[in-house]
Amino acid sequence: METLRIGIVGCGKIADQHALTIDRLEGCKIVALCDREILMARQLGERIKVDACYSDLAEMLAENSLDAVHITTPPQGHYALAKQCLDAECHVYLEKPFTVTAEEAGALLDLAVAKNLILTAGHNYQFTPEMLEMRAEVADQFLGGNAVHLESYWTYDLGDRSYVGPLLGNRDHWVRRLPGQLFHNLISHGIARIAEFLDDEWEEVTASAWQSPLLGSYGGEEVQDELRVMIRDCRGTSAFFCFSTQIKPGKNTFRICGPENSLFVDIGSGCLIRDRKGNNKSYLTFVVPPLRAAIESLRNARRNIGTILGRKLYHDSGMTELIRQFHESIRSAGSPPIPYREIRLTARLMDEIFSQITPHSRPQFPEKVLVSTL
Numbered sequence: 001m002e003t004l005r006i007g008i009v010g011c012g013k014i015a016d017q018h019a020l021t022i023d024r025l026e027g028c029k030i031v032a033l034c035d036r037e038i039l040m041a042r043q044l045g046e047r048i049k050v051d052a053c054y055s056d057l058a059e060m061l062a063e064n065s066l067d068a069v070h071i072t073t074p075p076q077g078h079y080a081l082a083k084q085c086l087d088a089e090c091h092v093y094l095e096k097p098f099t100v101t102a103e104e105a106g107a108l109l110d111l112a113v114a115k116n117l118i119l120t121a122g123h124n125y126q127f128t129p130e131m132l133e134m135r136a137e138v139a140d141q142f143l144g145g146n147a148v149h150l151e152s153y154w155t156y157d158l159g160d161r162s163y164v165g166p167l168l169g170n171r172d173h174w175v176r177r178l179p180g181q182l183f184h185n186l187i188s189h190g191i192a193r194i195a196e197f198l199d200d201e202w203e204e205v206t207a208s209a210w211q212s213p214l215l216g217s218y219g220g221e222e223v224q225d226e227l228r229v230m231i232r233d234c235r236g237t238s239a240f241f242c243f244s245t246q247i248k249p250g251k252n253t254f255r256i257c258g259p260e261n262s263l264f265v266d267i268g269s270g271c272l273i274r275d276r277k278g279n280n281k282s283y284l285t286f287v288v289p290p291l292r293a294a295i296e297s298l299r300n301a302r303r304n305i306g307t308i309l310g311r312k313l314y315h316d317s318g319m320t321e322l323i324r325q326f327h328e329s330i331r332s333a334g335s336p337p338i339p340y341r342e343i344r345l346t347a348r349l350m351d352e353i354f355s356q357i358t359p360h361s362r363p364q365f366p367e368k369v370l371v372s373t374l
Contacts, residue, residue, distance in 0.1 A: 001027040004327055007066045007090075009057055009081055010073030011035040011044040014095060018070050019048045021320050028327055032064045057081060061088040068118075068330060071095060074174040075185070079104040086111050086119070091330050093323065095122035096188040097350070098343055100178065105347035109340045118336050120326050121343050123192040124319035125252070129307065130272045130300075131193070132321070134256070134265050138197075142274065143258025147197040150239040150257070154190035155250040158214055158225070168220055176223065180354040183209070183227055187243050187353075188346060192338075193254050194241060195345040199233040205349065206230045209357040212246050229353055271300040 006028055008015050012035075022028055032052040035041040041053035054060040061069075061084070068091040071081050075097045082092050082099075086108070098121040099105045112119035125131065137143075158164055167173045167182070178184035209224040227243040244251075252267040264273040273296045280288045325337035 002331060004028040004067040004330060005065060006030045007032040007034065007060055007064060007069045008044075009034045009060075009069055009071045009085075010095075011040040012072065015044055015070075015072045016047070017316055017319065018072060018323070019044065021316060021323050022070075023048070024320060025324055025327065027331075032060050032066065034060045057084055061085065061090070066090050068093065068327070075100055076174060076177065079108060082108050082119070083111060086115055086117055089115065089117070091118040091326075093120050093122065093326055097184055098122075098188065098347055100184075102344065102347035102351045106344055109344060113340070116333075118326065118329050119340075120322070120336050120338050121188075121192070121346075122319075122322075123189060123338060123346075124316070124322045125189045125267055126192060126196070126318070126338065127321040127325070128267055128270065128318040130265050130267060130270050131254075131318070133272050134254075134263050137263055137272070137274065138256065142261055142263065143256065144260025145258055146235070147237055148257050148259055149255075150194050150197055150237070151253075151255040152190045152194050152239070152241045153244075153247070153251040153253045154187060154242070155244050155247050155252065156186055156225075157250055158212075158218070158245045164215075164218065168218055168223065171221075179358060180350065181358070182223055182225055183243060183357075184350070184354065187227065187241070188350065190241055190243065191349050192342065192346045194231065194239045195342045195349060197256060198231065198237060198239060198345065199235045200341065200345060201234045202231055202349075203234055204230070204232045205352045205356075207353040207356040215245065224357065227353075227357070231349070269300075270304050271297070273297070273300075
């Protein structure tokens, strides 16, 4: 197997997760690191035994023959950095959010197509075992037709002040410089799984956002942390998206409803529930559905126990599978792991949502391209 030579740009917290995942996979090796703060690159280099550390991306690309670059910087730098890598004939894994705007996303995807390079988004939660199983059930026509309705929930716990504290304490924090602020950095996972089953064109998108009392008590100023979105595409498929910091226990779930049956995915517990249409009579209505749900739960528990014992289920299994498919698509010159249509639509939906909840916001870019920690 050909060993892919990998570079990482942006050596913050998420870069460690990428490095761990790449180390877990066969046929790839990290050979170069880059961060605007050279100390960040050197510290990561010491942890993963990589000597080639840079503070300038052009220098890293010129001095190393790289097959692919993983970009794990704040999103304000994604477009410029990814374009630089694509122009250098490198395949690119671009962490979420893919870009700041849909226009930037489209330009990068068009460039990748023109250069016959693979470009993917860091939507790793699309590749967890239960999401892969859900997708297989849909392909096998379990729904009985096209999706009729979609529901996606994504929650974040404000109790972890290590993330929200610096954001609230600094008006120039890179998250607050995004058009969608807190939402912009967190909702792409939940929107992406809706985009997979929606048509490219929509009839209606209605978004509403506000600040929770808890965030207000932290001194959140203008930062919003509660978001609800209703979508209806031109085929009549409807979707609901909820982002919340207040729902407890936290929810990371996806429901896809068809004309015959439905599927429910709970990513937090690694479960897929197959909800079949029933024609139960009389008191069986109160007995058979709970029994079916219990059987589904036992099936999930048995499968998860087996995958844990087989060391195939772990916290970042979705990222591992996405990166594995990304690298395989490079070797085979095949299709990217995430269709470009879905990446474009996710970016377009996010643009529309942010235009409704923050109509006067505009992307704010620093004078220097960001190449630092997420």
